Amino acid sequence: MRAIFPGMTRTIGLTGGIGSGKSTVARLLEKLGACVIDADAIVHELEGPGQPLAAEIGESFGPRVLRPDGAVDREALGALVFRDASARLRLNQLVHPRVGGEITRRAQAARNSGVPVLVLDIPLLLEVRGQDPSARALLGLEAVVVVWVPLETQIARLMQRDAFPREEALRRVSAQLPLDEKRQLADHVIDNSGALAETERQVQALWAKLVGGPAEAR
Numbered sequence: 001m002r003a004i005f006p007g008m009t010r011t012i013g014l015t016g017g018i019g020s021g022k023s024t025v026a027r028l029l030e031k032l033g034a035c036v037i038d039a040d041a042i043v044h045e046l047e048g049p050g051q052p053l054a055a056e057i058g059e060s061f062g063p064r065v066l067r068p069d070g071a072v073d074r075e076a077l078g079a080l081v082f083r084d085a086s087a088r089l090r091l092n093q094l095v096h097p098r099v100g101g102e103i104t105r106r107a108q109a110a111r112n113s114g115v116p117v118l119v120l121d122i123p124l125l126l127e128v129r130g131q132d133p134s135a136r137a138l139l140g141l142e143a144v145v146v147v148w149v150p151l152e153t154q155i156a157r158l159m160q161r162d163a164f165p166r167e168e169a170l171r172r173v174s175a176q177l178p179l180d181e182k183r184q185l186a187d188h189v190i191d192n193s194g195a196l197a198e199t200e201r202q203v204q205a206l207w208a209k210l211v212g213g214p215a216e217a218r
Helices: 022-032 039-046 052-061 074-081 085-113 133-139 151-162 166-174 179-185 196-211
Strands: 010-015 035-038 117-121 143-148 188-191
Touching: 010 022, 010 133, 010 196, 022 035, 022 117, 022 143, 022 196, 035 039, 035 085, 039 085, 039 117, 052 074, 052 085, 074 085, 085 117, 085 133, 117 196, 143 179, 151 166, 151 179, 188 196
Parallel strands: 010 117, 010 143, 035 117, 143 188
Antiparallel strands: none
């Protein structure tokens, strides 16, 4: 990768899988100076009370997936779509265009502000965008970073974090492209299966490649 010159923003896509620790890597990159646009956070905003997307989801899936204030009940919606591939596809068709448009808007604003590294943190990047060269070009991605852990680590983390039984944890992991396949599509891989210090070392090495110099945390 080339070093950054003044006024140049490097844009990378960050993805992984549920339970992989992608958010940890995003926080480490942000600490080093990256601007992180979090697709999940945008989804939360757009599914909030009074938002058009929340109303559309309620119309499509029924009032059982909405809270009394009109916001999407993510737990109820997740229980539905992780058991029904057709429902998951229908949800994606509602969510992805709105979220994609907001990511594009925020990314352009970040580039205009002159940030050195822009990280687009998109959980389903390789499922819906990253394998299509034209989609990567649309997002302005120069590289895709995959946060990887073994399958059993994903399952164990979900069981511990969300108190899921093994069957439910496996169902949710299986709804995404396997991490072993994602790593084959990546430009860079962060192995997050070890200690945090080792993950930090890998992130700092990646940062040095992105900016052309050693990493110094803010």
